[in-house]
Amino acid sequence: MTSLSRAHSFNAAAAQYAANRPSYPPSVLDAVAEIAGFPLAGARVADVGAGTGIATALLRERGAEVVAVEPGDGMAAELRRALPDVPVVRGDGNALPFAAASRDLLTYAQSWHWTDIARSVPEALRVLRPGGALALWWNTDSADIPWVVAQEERIARACGVEQKGRRRPDDVRAGRVTGLDGLPFTRRLLRWSRTVPLDTHLANITSHSAFLVLDEGRTAEFAAEERAVLGGLFPSGLVEETYVVDLLVARKP
Template structure:
């Protein structure tokens, strides 16, 4: 990682409570698709959710009946995870060096977090900890820029801060690790007040690392959205990018 990328990766812990409150969860269809592709239910499965953050995806996995553990590198995020999910274990660690035993998992998941790893290290680690037939799932809620107001906002952010504000690099190294990926796109939406949408934006690493400049942009964005949506609500539409790989038998 570059120093800037590392700074962004470490920025979340100082906004952990806000992150857990305002970031969206994931549609049930994501977990349905994961079960269908893997050929086994999440109920009773051994799962590690890496880069678990405040436990947004972890809670959904638990609610599907998985025996899940969170893996989180950030101290503030891990503390918020424990506060929100006291019944779910969380360990400190990251995808580049998983604190997990060989062949111990049925599923390994990364919700909104795989792009903070080094794939040359994290993919072999995934292959190591998954049992044969186990599944690796990488997924991201991405703003659906087919929606005009979302495309307009994306353009404003890029004009102010440049490309790459929404880090979601899905690239996987082209190497034979016994993993074969399939790609899926799922669309869903939620209706939220403008202030909730802005609070969600403020939890992205770009704004967490830009200080007054980021706050100034969010203030200008409040004026734009308030004028565009006099009801005070927006429909956030997401295109979930889902990548699933099955660990081949030895």
């Protein structure tokens, strides 16, 4: 299964994604503004790979003049439904639909890994004004919680994928993997959690691309098995999901 196929798999599950995926804590945008060195209010921002608009909505709430960039039909439709007053343009990080030096800030929430960094880094630098900032972030699972680690093992077996490494890359490797190693960048790790019904938790994890490209029957089987396991761990029916937001912000010289 190609990465392109996995990226496009979200379009058929856009409503599930929008309803169940976690958002981001206020500390993320606080850190973006601090590291970038300018307030988000009034900033010209492009939220790239915006999906259903989870980060787009947060940027708009901060007063940013935000444009959403999304290549997928299903995701763009869901974004327009949820945020009818936000401009949505079609495109991706490899070929941004903006003039040179036209943006103060580019954000990639859960989306930078779908780009080709040999193309997306130069594109970001082209579109950012001097002194502008590029912010990348991901909600990552906390690797110090035993039930989360055990669940990741079950997911890897069910989907036939390699289990994620438990060691978080250091700053040097994080910069190299993201292509930011040639730029001045700052990294923050921001821990947060949310408590959700078990159904929401299951819908969240099965909205990831590894499941979206899996046979529906196998996904349903996994969800049933996982419900039984987690029902014993969380008899109240509420699951605490703990995340660490891995944030990298680079400044254009």
